[in-house]
Every structure is written in structure tokens, then in C-alpha cells.
Amino acid sequence: MPKLDICFSPELLHLHDLRGKVAVIVDILRASSTIVTALGEGITHVFPVATLEECTAYGREHGCLTAAERDGLPAPGFDFGNSPFGFLDAARPVRGRALTISTTNGTAALRRSLAAEAVVVGAFLNLAAVAAFVRQQQRDVLVVCAGWKGQFCLEDTVFGGALAERLASEFDVSSSDATLAALHLWQQGRADLPAYLLQSAHVRRLNSLEASQDFEFCLQIDAYADVLPVWREDRL
Ligand code: 3SL
Incomplete structure (x- = not known):
């Protein structure tokens, strides 16, 4: 039975071997949720990059929209920050455009996980799509929590628990303490995630x-249930 494990921070990635695995990159607040929303609202593909310089360069090279955030704020000089609502604004239609995005933790975590066999972006918004993809792959899974500047983040871990619960009948979700902890946190919070x-x-930072x-x-579960950002060559 394939195993589902959770890496609480990109700083712990060196403890894991990503080769042959599916990496699910999670930054619930907000990079992975924003990427899912952008694709759900008609962005054709996303180039996630680690640095602001790369974001500017990709924007120029591909003639695409740019989004960037640092320390929770929109980085100056880009079309969007890192709010999903940027891609829901009828006054600024995005359908049919490509996007490059750089965020403090989320896109950097993704770039650090490319040794995996498959890389997907997970959020509560597309939990069903991620679970279906992982189920179909039948490989070991590592949920990579983006965290905050190397620190543990509750919301990313709770997502790992939600995914583990959905896959519990087909994946080993009990031989890793990290996964067990994530399941417990999810079970604590699931009845009212916003309150939890x-x-x-x-959340205090965003407030x-x-x-x-x-x-x-x-925190909406499956609002974009069919959006699956999968890494292919240089894009999602
Ligand atoms: O660090 C990130 O990747 C961001 O998602 C953080 S923030 O929600 O934009 O503050």
C-alpha cells in the first residue's frame, strides 16, 4: 500500500527522498489557493517562480500576467499580489492569459520539490481533484507544507489531514507520526475550519x-473541485 507522509516545512525537505513520489505542494494561505483560483477563473497556465527577478523576466519573456507577494503584501511593480480575489475581479478579466507568480513561501516550496515524480498544487479549493490524482498515481505521496519562512503553519498541516482522511482506505496514513498528527488536527478543526x-x-497576519x-x-472545500495544477516541464 503506498504511503502518505507530510513534510511540515520546506526546511525539513532534506529528510525526505522525493524521487518516485507525488509531491502535493500546499500553501493554503494563500499561494496554492490563489493558483487554483487563477486557473479556475481561466488562466491558461502558471509559471511559479522563486524570485521577484524571475517573475519580472518570465512576464517579459512570455508576455504573461505577473503576480508577486512578499511578507503578505503585493510586491510593487506586478499586475497582482497574492489574493485569490485578484482573479475574481470582473473589471480585470484574466481568461485566456498566462500568469507567472512568486510568493514568499509557496512558490519557493514548489521549486524545491521538483525532484518528485509528479508535482501538484493542493488547496481546500481543489481537494477532490488532488485526491483523485493521487489515487490514480498509486505512488507514495509527500504533502509539502509551505509554512511561513521555515516555520510550521497550522492551516497547511490541517489540509494534509483532510487529504489523508480522503485517501485512508487506499494509502498507509498511519505509519508516519506527521500524518497522524495532521489527521488529528483536521478532525479537531473540520466542523468549523474558520473558527479553528x-x-x-x-490568519492573524492576514487580518x-x-x-x-x-x-x-x-477554506472553502472543493469550490474548484476539478482544477488540478500539475507541473509539466516549466509550468502548471
Ligand atoms: O508565502 C506565501 O507563499 C504566501 O502565500 C503568503 S501570503 O498569504 O501571501 O501572505
Whole structure:
């Protein structure tokens, strides 16, 4: 039976061997949720990049839209920040355009996970699509939590628990303490995720940046149930 394990921070990736595995990259607040929303709203493909310089360069080279965030704020000089609502604004249609995005933790975590056999972006918004993909792959899975500057983040781990629960009959979700812990956290919080996560560090950070509407949006389960950002060559 393939195993589902969870890496609580990209700083712990050196403890895992990604080869032959499916890596599910998670940054619930907000990079993975924003990427799923952008694709769900008609962005054709996404180039996730680690640095702002790469974001500018990709934007020029591919003639695509650009999105960038640092420390929770939109980085100056780009079309969008990292709010999913940027891609829901009827006044700024995005359908049919490509996007490059760079965020503090999420896109960097993705770029650090490319040794995996398959790389997908997971969020509560597309939990069903991720679960279906993983089920079909029948390989060991590592959920890579983007965290915050190397630190553990509750919301990313809770997502890992939600995914583990969906896959529990076909995957080994009990031989890793990390997965067991994530399952316990998910079971604690699932009845009212917004209330459960209200005290988390990143929610407090977003509230102080007046981005609190993003928080509830990103916790919707399966709002984009058929959106599956899969890494292919240089893009999602
Ligand atoms: O670090 C990231 O990748 C971001 O998602 C953080 S924030 O939600 O934009 O603050």
C-alpha cells in the first residue's frame, strides 16, 4: 500500500527522498489557493517562480500576467499580489492569459520539490481533484507544507489531514507520526475550519494586512473541485 507522509516545512525537505513520489505542494494561505483560483477563473497556465527577478523576466519573456507577494503584501511593480480575489475581479478579466507568480513561501516550496515524480498544487479549493490524482498515481505521496519562512503553519498541516482522511482506505496514513498528527488536527478543526484556524499565526497576519476576506475564501472545500495544477516541464 503506498504511503502518505507530510513534510511540515520546506526546511525539513532534506529528510525526505522525493524521487518516485507525488509531491502535493500546499500553501493554503494563500499561494496554492490563489493558483487554483487563477486557473479556475481561466488562466491558461502558471509559471511559479522563486524570485521577484524571475517573475519580472518570465512576464517579459512570455508576455504573461505577473503576480508577486512578499511578507503578505503585493510586491510593487506586478499586475497582482497574492489574493485569490485578484482573479475574481470582473473589471480585470484574466481568461485566456498566462500568469507567472512568486510568493514568499509557496512558490519557493514548489521549486524545491521538483525532484518528485509528479508535482501538484493542493488547496481546500481543489481537494477532490488532488485526491483523485493521487489515487490514480498509486505512488507514495509527500504533502509539502509551505509554512511561513521555515516555520510550521497550522492551516497547511490541517489540509494534509483532510487529504489523508480522503485517501485512508487506499494509502498507509498511519505509519508516519506527521500524518497522524495532521489527521488529528483536521478532525479537531473540520466542523468549523474558520473558527479553528482563527488563532493561527497567518490568519492573524492576514487580518492585520486587511486581507481577512481571503482567509474564509481559501477554506472553502472543493469550490474548484476539478482544477488540478500539475507541473509539466516549466509550468502548471
Ligand atoms: O508565502 C506565501 O507563499 C504566501 O502565500 C503568503 S501570503 O498569504 O501571501 O501572505
